[in-house]
Amino acid sequence: xxxxxxxxxxxxxxxxxxxxxxxxxxxxxxxxxxxxxxxxxxxxxxxxxxxxxxxxxxxxxxxxxxxxxxxxxxxxxxxxxxxxxxxxxxxxxxxxxxxxxxxxxxxxxxxxxx
Amino acid sequence: xxxxxxxxxxxxxxxxxxxxxxxxxxxxxxxxxxxxxxxxxxxxxxxxxxxxxxxxxxxxxxxxxxxxxxxxxxxxxxxxxxxxxxxxxxxxxxxxxxxxxxxxxxxxxxxx
Numbered sequence: 001x002x003x004x005x006x007x008x009x010x011x012x013x014x015x016x017x018x019x020x021x022x023x024x025x026x027x028x029x030x031x032x033x034x035x036x037x038x039x040x041x042x043x044x045x046x047x048x049x050x051x052x053x054x055x056x057x058x059x060x061x062x063x064x065x066x067x068x069x070x071x072x073x074x075x076x077x078x079x080x081x082x083x084x085x086x087x088x089x090x091x092x093x094x095x096x097x098x099x100x101x102x103x104x105x106x107x108x109x110x111x112x113x114x
Numbered sequence: 115x116x117x118x119x120x121x122x123x124x125x126x127x128x129x130x131x132x133x134x135x136x137x138x139x140x141x142x143x144x145x146x147x148x149x150x151x152x153x154x155x156x157x158x159x160x161x162x163x164x165x166x167x168x169x170x171x172x173x174x175x176x177x178x179x180x181x182x183x184x185x186x187x188x189x190x191x192x193x194x195x196x197x198x199x200x201x202x203x204x205x206x207x208x209x210x211x212x213x214x215x216x217x218x219x220x221x222x223x224x225x226x
Binding site for chain 2: 004048056095105
Protein backbone atom coordinates (compact mmCIF):
# COMPACT_ATOMS: atom_id res chain seq x y z
CA UNK A 1 0.00 0.00 0.00
CA UNK A 2 1.66 3.25 -1.14
CA UNK A 3 -0.39 5.60 0.99
CA UNK A 4 0.81 8.74 2.71
CA UNK A 5 3.71 7.95 5.00
CA UNK A 6 4.82 10.02 7.99
CA UNK A 7 7.93 9.72 10.09
CA UNK A 8 8.40 9.47 12.98
CA UNK A 9 5.12 8.20 14.37
CA UNK A 10 5.93 9.49 17.81
CA UNK A 11 8.30 12.17 19.05
CA UNK A 12 8.97 13.07 22.65
CA UNK A 13 11.22 16.03 23.31
CA UNK A 14 12.02 18.63 25.91
CA UNK A 15 10.68 22.13 25.71
CA UNK A 16 12.96 24.39 23.70
CA UNK A 17 14.27 21.69 21.38
CA UNK A 18 13.80 21.67 17.62
CA UNK A 19 11.93 18.86 15.89
CA UNK A 20 11.46 17.91 12.25
CA UNK A 21 8.80 15.67 10.77
CA UNK A 22 8.72 14.12 7.34
CA UNK A 23 5.81 13.34 5.05
CA UNK A 24 5.96 11.23 1.90
CA UNK A 25 2.75 11.75 -0.10
CA UNK A 26 1.20 9.42 -2.62
CA UNK A 27 3.60 9.65 -5.53
CA UNK A 28 1.35 11.13 -8.20
CA UNK A 29 -0.26 13.68 -5.85
CA UNK A 30 0.81 17.25 -6.52
CA UNK A 31 -0.96 18.75 -3.51
CA UNK A 32 0.26 18.34 0.04
CA UNK A 33 -1.25 19.62 3.26
CA UNK A 34 -0.18 19.79 6.90
CA UNK A 35 -2.68 19.78 9.73
CA UNK A 36 -2.51 19.83 13.52
CA UNK A 37 -4.98 17.88 15.61
CA UNK A 38 -5.45 18.04 19.36
CA UNK A 39 -7.43 15.59 21.44
CA UNK A 40 -11.15 15.68 20.79
CA UNK A 41 -10.86 18.11 17.90
CA UNK A 42 -10.83 17.85 14.15
CA UNK A 43 -7.67 18.64 12.20
CA UNK A 44 -6.73 22.32 11.83
CA UNK A 45 -5.15 23.50 8.59
CA UNK A 46 -1.53 24.61 8.84
CA UNK A 47 -0.15 24.92 5.33
CA UNK A 48 -0.57 23.81 1.72
CA UNK A 49 1.80 23.03 -1.12
CA UNK A 50 1.11 22.66 -4.78
CA UNK A 51 4.14 20.89 -6.15
CA UNK A 52 7.10 22.66 -4.50
CA UNK A 53 5.31 25.97 -3.97
CA UNK A 54 3.94 26.76 -0.52
CA UNK A 55 0.75 28.58 -1.41
CA UNK A 56 -0.76 29.27 1.98
CA UNK A 57 0.17 29.31 5.64
CA UNK A 58 -2.36 29.46 8.43
CA UNK A 59 -2.12 32.07 11.17
CA UNK A 60 -1.66 29.05 13.44
CA UNK A 61 1.78 28.63 11.89
CA UNK A 62 3.94 30.95 13.95
CA UNK A 63 7.44 31.94 12.90
CA UNK A 64 8.75 28.95 14.86
CA UNK A 65 7.17 26.68 12.26
CA UNK A 66 8.55 26.15 8.79
CA UNK A 67 7.57 23.71 6.09
CA UNK A 68 9.30 22.79 2.88
CA UNK A 69 8.67 20.61 -0.12
CA UNK A 70 11.92 21.08 -2.01
CA UNK A 71 11.38 18.85 -5.00
CA UNK A 72 7.64 18.68 -5.01
CA UNK A 73 7.69 15.22 -3.51
CA UNK A 74 8.27 14.71 0.24
CA UNK A 75 7.76 17.51 2.72
CA UNK A 76 9.23 18.43 6.09
CA UNK A 77 7.69 20.38 8.94
CA UNK A 78 10.11 21.87 11.44
CA UNK A 79 9.21 23.36 14.79
CA UNK A 80 11.90 25.42 16.48
CA UNK A 81 12.09 26.13 20.21
CA UNK A 82 9.18 23.84 20.97
CA UNK A 83 6.62 24.87 23.58
CA UNK A 84 4.15 22.86 25.65
CA UNK A 85 1.32 24.04 23.43
CA UNK A 86 2.93 22.39 20.43
CA UNK A 87 1.98 18.97 21.78
CA UNK A 88 -0.44 17.54 19.22
CA UNK A 89 -0.81 15.12 16.35
CA UNK A 90 0.63 16.51 13.13
CA UNK A 91 -1.12 15.09 10.10
CA UNK A 92 -0.04 15.22 6.49
CA UNK A 93 -2.41 14.71 3.58
CA UNK A 94 -2.03 14.66 -0.17
CA UNK A 95 -4.33 14.84 -3.14
CA UNK A 96 -4.50 15.26 -6.87
CA UNK A 97 -5.51 18.65 -8.21
CA UNK A 98 -9.22 19.51 -8.32
CA UNK A 99 -11.59 20.29 -5.49
CA UNK A 100 -13.40 16.95 -5.82
CA UNK A 101 -10.25 15.00 -5.23
CA UNK A 102 -10.14 13.46 -1.76
CA UNK A 103 -7.33 14.22 0.62
CA UNK A 104 -5.57 11.07 1.74
CA UNK A 105 -4.16 11.30 5.24
CA UNK A 106 -1.11 9.76 6.79
CA UNK A 107 -1.20 8.32 10.30
CA UNK A 108 0.42 11.41 11.73
CA UNK A 109 3.30 12.21 14.04
CA UNK A 110 2.35 12.43 17.71
CA UNK A 111 4.47 15.14 19.35
CA UNK A 112 4.79 15.28 23.12
CA UNK A 113 6.65 18.16 24.78
CA UNK A 114 7.99 17.45 28.25
CA UNK B 115 -17.34 29.78 15.42
CA UNK B 116 -16.75 26.43 13.80
CA UNK B 117 -18.59 26.07 10.54
CA UNK B 118 -19.16 22.36 11.12
CA UNK B 119 -20.82 21.19 14.33
CA UNK B 120 -21.22 17.53 15.23
CA UNK B 121 -23.35 15.78 17.79
CA UNK B 122 -23.23 13.95 20.02
CA UNK B 123 -19.66 14.48 21.17
CA UNK B 124 -19.48 10.81 22.11
CA UNK B 125 -21.69 7.78 22.41
CA UNK B 126 -21.52 4.22 23.61
CA UNK B 127 -23.51 1.46 21.93
CA UNK B 128 -23.74 -2.29 22.24
CA UNK B 129 -22.40 -4.50 19.50
CA UNK B 130 -25.05 -5.20 16.89
CA UNK B 131 -27.03 -2.02 17.56
CA UNK B 132 -27.49 0.90 15.19
CA UNK B 133 -26.58 4.53 15.76
CA UNK B 134 -26.84 7.86 13.97
CA UNK B 135 -24.39 10.73 14.11
CA UNK B 136 -25.34 14.29 13.23
CA UNK B 137 -23.51 17.07 11.40
CA UNK B 138 -24.74 20.64 10.98
CA UNK B 139 -22.75 22.99 8.80
CA UNK B 140 -22.82 26.61 7.68
CA UNK B 141 -20.25 26.33 4.88
CA UNK B 142 -21.87 27.71 1.74
CA UNK B 143 -21.59 27.12 -1.09
CA UNK B 144 -19.92 23.78 -0.75
CA UNK B 145 -18.55 21.30 -3.21
CA UNK B 146 -18.90 18.10 -1.26
CA UNK B 147 -19.38 16.69 2.22
CA UNK B 148 -17.40 13.73 3.47
CA UNK B 149 -17.50 11.54 6.51
CA UNK B 150 -14.14 10.28 7.72
CA UNK B 151 -13.40 7.51 10.20
CA UNK B 152 -10.39 7.99 12.44
CA UNK B 153 -9.15 5.12 14.55
CA UNK B 154 -7.18 5.99 17.67
CA UNK B 155 -3.64 6.97 16.76
CA UNK B 156 -4.31 6.81 13.02
CA UNK B 157 -5.12 9.29 10.31
CA UNK B 158 -8.66 9.89 9.02
CA UNK B 159 -9.95 7.60 6.29
CA UNK B 160 -12.74 8.66 3.95
CA UNK B 161 -15.99 6.69 4.31
CA UNK B 162 -18.43 8.53 2.09
CA UNK B 163 -18.57 11.57 -0.14
CA UNK B 164 -21.66 13.44 -1.27
CA UNK B 165 -21.99 16.41 -3.57
CA UNK B 166 -24.58 19.07 -2.79
CA UNK B 167 -27.04 17.39 -5.16
CA UNK B 168 -26.87 13.97 -3.54
CA UNK B 169 -29.14 12.87 -0.71
CA UNK B 170 -27.62 9.60 0.39
CA UNK B 171 -24.51 7.49 -0.03
CA UNK B 172 -23.72 4.08 1.37
CA UNK B 173 -20.49 2.26 2.10
CA UNK B 174 -21.25 -1.16 3.51
CA UNK B 175 -22.86 -0.68 6.92
CA UNK B 176 -22.33 3.07 6.78
CA UNK B 177 -25.02 5.26 5.23
CA UNK B 178 -24.68 9.03 4.97
CA UNK B 179 -27.53 11.41 4.23
CA UNK B 180 -27.47 15.04 3.22
CA UNK B 181 -30.13 17.73 3.35
CA UNK B 182 -28.64 20.75 1.63
CA UNK B 183 -31.69 22.88 2.43
CA UNK B 184 -31.31 22.51 6.18
CA UNK B 185 -27.53 22.10 5.95
CA UNK B 186 -27.57 18.84 7.86
CA UNK B 187 -25.95 15.50 7.31
CA UNK B 188 -26.10 12.27 9.22
CA UNK B 189 -24.08 9.07 9.32
CA UNK B 190 -25.94 5.91 10.20
CA UNK B 191 -24.04 2.83 11.33
CA UNK B 192 -25.98 -0.41 11.02
CA UNK B 193 -25.34 -3.53 13.07
CA UNK B 194 -22.32 -2.04 14.80
CA UNK B 195 -19.16 -4.05 15.27
CA UNK B 196 -16.33 -3.63 17.77
CA UNK B 197 -14.15 -2.36 14.92
CA UNK B 198 -16.52 0.58 14.46
CA UNK B 199 -15.10 2.11 17.65
CA UNK B 200 -13.49 5.29 16.35
CA UNK B 201 -13.98 9.01 15.87
CA UNK B 202 -16.20 10.00 12.96
CA UNK B 203 -15.49 13.38 11.45
CA UNK B 204 -17.75 15.40 9.17
CA UNK B 205 -15.79 17.41 6.62
CA UNK B 206 -17.16 20.05 4.26
CA UNK B 207 -15.27 21.19 1.19
CA UNK B 208 -16.08 24.76 0.13
CA UNK B 209 -16.40 25.58 -3.54
CA UNK B 210 -13.13 26.73 -5.10
CA UNK B 211 -11.22 26.30 -1.86
CA UNK B 212 -8.87 23.49 -0.95
CA UNK B 213 -9.22 24.25 2.77
CA UNK B 214 -11.57 21.77 4.33
CA UNK B 215 -13.85 22.58 7.25
CA UNK B 216 -13.67 19.83 9.86
CA UNK B 217 -16.07 19.02 12.63
CA UNK B 218 -14.68 18.05 16.02
CA UNK B 219 -15.87 14.49 15.52
CA UNK B 220 -18.10 12.06 17.37
CA UNK B 221 -16.33 9.35 19.34
CA UNK B 222 -18.17 6.05 19.04
CA UNK B 223 -17.44 3.22 21.45
CA UNK B 224 -18.93 -0.17 20.64
CA UNK B 225 -19.08 -2.60 23.55
CA UNK B 226 -19.57 -6.35 23.45
